[in-house]
Amino acid sequence: MFIIFRLRKAALCLLAVLIVISGAAAKPALKNIQRAPMCLAVVMYHGLCREASGQNRYMISPERFREDLEYLRERGYNTVFISQVIAYYNSGAPLPEKPVILTFDDGYLNNYTYAFPLLEEYGMKAVISPIGISADREEKEKYRSPRWSQCKWEELKKMTDSGRVELQNHSYDLHKGIGAAKRPGEKEEDYYVRLKADLKKADERIIAASGKAPEAFVYPFGSKSSCSDETIRRLGYSCTMDCENKLNYLYSAGDLFSLHRFIRTGDISAEDFFENTVFREEYHE
Numbered sequence: 001m002f003i004i005f006r007l008r009k010a011a012l013c014l015l016a017v018l019i020v021i022s023g024a025a026a027k028p029a030l031k032n033i034q035r036a037p038m039c040l041a042v043v044m045y046h047g048l049c050r051e052a053s054g055q056n057r058y059m060i061s062p063e064r065f066r067e068d069l070e071y072l073r074e075r076g077y078n079t080v081f082i083s084q085v086i087a088y089y090n091s092g093a094p095l096p097e098k099p100v101i102l103t104f105d106d107g108y109l110n111n112y113t114y115a116f117p118l119l120e121e122y123g124m125k126a127v128i129s130p131i132g133i134s135a136d137r138e139e140k141e142k143y144r145s146p147r148w149s150q151c152k153w154e155e156l157k158k159m160t161d162s163g164r165v166e167l168q169n170h171s172y173d174l175h176k177g178i179g180a181a182k183r184p185g186e187k188e189e190d191y192y193v194r195l196k197a198d199l200k201k202a203d204e205r206i207i208a209a210s211g212k213a214p215e216a217f218v219y220p221f222g223s224k225s226s227c228s229d230e231t232i233r234r235l236g237y238s239c240t241m242d243c244e245n246k247l248n249y250l251y252s253a254g255d256l257f258s259l260h261r262f263i264r265t266g267d268i269s270a271e272d273f274f275e276n277t278v279f280r281e282e283y284h285e
């Protein structure tokens with residue numbers, strides 16, 4: 001009886017091992033999964049400024065940003081990271097209902113001072129894309145203000161540590177002139193090598209600060225050439241973002257290049273912005 005029991009136990013163990021092995025072997029390599037069409041809105045912010053005199057197209061009041069979060073919460077939208085959308089298409093990871101991406105470009109100190117506490121308060125997420133060289137320069141600054149300063153890497157780290165923020169690549173030192181577009185007459189291979197060197201430098205800083213490698217490249221000023229997306233894809237990124245005020249209709253991972261974003265200016269209410277601008281042509285199945 002005891003031997004039979006031992007044998008049965010051994011057989012069950014063997015069966016369990018076989019299931020695990022066959023399960024592992026049978027697991028398909030999930031890549032570029034075809035999904036039901038998704039309508040994804042990406043909002044582009046830059047900075048928040050308390051003083052009316054400092055508010056402009058790129059600096060809106062913290063109250064406006066709160067209004068946006070309030071609006072999204074009330075209507076059941078879920079803020080997600082771009083990495084979650086990439087994983088949704090590349091590895092089958094789940095994505096919450098009604099996803100929206102909030103992005104902050106350039107890495108201003110006011111993202112940390114004003115936006116971050118609001119993200120914490122509302123339990124929401126944002127993608128911040130700092131300019132590498134600006135964050136490096138900020139390390140030496142003694143006199144700083146949320147109005148004009150950049151985040152230091154340790155401030156960016158604090159935000160990513162919270163789980164409310166992820167960092168993506170906005171170049172190390174291409175936030176000038178034609179941005180990350182190809183120079184006139186530049187050979188595609190030279191362009192590849194030039195971008196690789198710059199983006200790698202920004203990646204290294206972001207990895208050191210957040211422990212996570214950027215998967216997306218955010219075009220400075222939205223400036224790009226016809227070969228930019230393909231060049232950045234070759235460099236190993238899964239997504240690029242531009243500044244076109246349009247919704248994104250996504251079917252597969254290939255659609256994550258040149259994701260459009262709505263610039264959020266502070267002159268209209270959250271309701272006006274989301275209902276009459278962002279979700280105006282929302283895709284309905």
Ligand SMILES: [Zn+2]
Pocket residue numbers: 105106170175220221
């Ligand atoms: Zn920028």
